[in-house]
Amino acid sequence: MKVESYFLLFLSACGAIFAALYWFLSKENSGSVMLVATCLLGLLPGSYYLWWSRRMTPRAEDSATAEPSDGAGIVGAFPSTSIWPFVIGVSALLVGLSLIFGVWSAVVGLSVAIIGVFGVIAESRHGGASRH
Numbered sequence: 001m002k003v004e005s006y007f008l009l010f011l012s013a014c015g016a017i018f019a020a021l022y023w024f025l026s027k028e029n030s031g032s033v034m035l036v037a038t039c040l041l042g043l044l045p046g047s048y049y050l051w052w053s054r055r056m057t058p059r060a061e062d063s064a065t066a067e068p069s070d071g072a073g074i075v076g077a078f079p080s081t082s083i084w085p086f087v088i089g090v091s092a093l094l095v096g097l098s099l100i101f102g103v104w105s106a107v108v109g110l111s112v113a114i115i116g117v118f119g120v121i122a123e124s125r126h127g128g129a130s131r132h
Contacts, residue, residue: 001053002062008046015039082123087116 019035022028053062060071094109 001049001056001059005046005049005053008042008049010042012039012042012046015042082120084116084119084123087119088113091116 015035015038019032019039022035023032026032060066063070091109091111091113094112095106096109098104098106098109
């Protein structure tokens with residue numbers, strides 16, 4: 001995770017330099033604030049990754065002498081195909097449309113969101129739709 005943290009911290013440093021240059025050359029506040037936010041977008045995860053990489057065992061990707069076989073093995077557990085993320089996405093769309101069409105759309109969207117959340121919970125506890 002060191003490579004990722006260094007990359008994000010480099011982006012943060014670039015954002016800080018550009019924000020300082022932009023503010024001193026233009027004296028415009030809104031663009032400077034957005035560039036500072038860009039700096040923070042790299043600084044927060046980059047510093048967290050750097051903090052975490054010092055506390056974990058090094059990955060194969062972090063070693064310069066690693067072989068491809070060092071990274072082989074179980075990568076992780078991946079969920080099966082599910083309809084519930086789509087249902088939650090549709091509910092977010094309906095809640096967003098409530099800004100245009102009115103509160104009734106938010107009520108429908110939140111109802112669909114509750115159904116979607118219960119569907120995800122039930123599916124995760126019972127093994128999903130495609131059991132092998």
